[in-house]
Every structure is written in structure tokens, then in C-alpha cells.
Amino acid sequence: MTEPTNRARPMGLDLPTGTDPLSIRKRIEAMEQLLERSFVLPGTKYPIGLDSIIGLVPVLGDVVTAVLGAYMVWEARNLGLPKWKLWRMAGNVAFDSALGAVPLVGDAFDFVYRSNTRNLKIVKKHLDKHHPATRGIEG
Numbered sequence: 001m002t003e004p005t006n007r008a009r010p011m012g013l014d015l016p017t018g019t020d021p022l023s024i025r026k027r028i029e030a031m032e033q034l035l036e037r038s039f040v041l042p043g044t045k046y047p048i049g050l051d052s053i054i055g056l057v058p059v060l061g062d063v064v065t066a067v068l069g070a071y072m073v074w075e076a077r078n079l080g081l082p083k084w085k086l087w088r089m090a091g092n093v094a095f096d097s098a099l100g101a102v103p104l105v106g107d108a109f110d111f112v113y114r115s116n117t118r119n120l121k122i123v124k125k126h127l128d129k130h131h132p133a134t135r136g137i138e139g
Helices: 022-038 052-054 060-079 083-100 105-113 115-129
Strands: none
Touching: 022 052, 022 060, 022 115, 052 060, 052 105, 060 083, 060 115, 083 105, 083 115
16 A cells, blocks of 8 residues: 655646645745746746736636635745734735736736735745745755
């Protein structure tokens, strides 16, 4: 009999499913990568992600990206971030969603305002201070 693994492998990704700070950090980093920097805009070196692409779909796209952003806030809550940091993260997601819902202007806004990257920075700063063993070599 084989031992159960602590890893999920959707779409070739190796994401940990644990509740320890390192596992949560890896999931948050993967979500930020997917939402903000998973593709490069053709003809440029400007990275875009699913947040910008899905946001082009009126209403539904904005709801989906807000839910995905809220997932990062939920994971941060599991890490024990203070409430004021969680509120700041939720505010980033709400601001992105509210302005992203404006036709045309909101779509352009989604390309430059990266709420998920801002939220990742908040989480990393917290983890680097309170769980320094989760730090990795940043490239």
C-alpha cells in the first residue's frame, strides 16, 4: 500500500496541501503568479495574468477574479495575519474589483493595478518576520 501524499498536482503544478506556513506561502505565491504574471503580452515583455484576461468578461470576470483574490486573503487568515493586514488585503481586492468593473477603463486598470501582487507582498513581509524558515531564494 502506498502512503498518501501531501501534494496536489493540478495542471502539472506541485502545490502542497498542508496547513503549515511554507505550504500556504507556496499556494499564495502560485495564485499570484497565475493571476498576475502567467503570460507575457505578445510583442512586449509585459507580464499579464488571468486577472487581466478574465476581467475582460463583463461582470462574471470581475466576480471570478474577486473570488480568486479573496482566496489569497483566506489563506492569509489561515496564517494568522493580524486583522488590520487582512482588511488591507481585502481592501486591495475590493478596490481592484470595483474599478475593474467599470467598462473599458476598468479593463485598462486591471493591466496596471496588481492587487494580488500587493497582497503577496503583505504576506511575504509577515512570513519573513514571523516564520523566517519559509523564506526561499528569490529569483
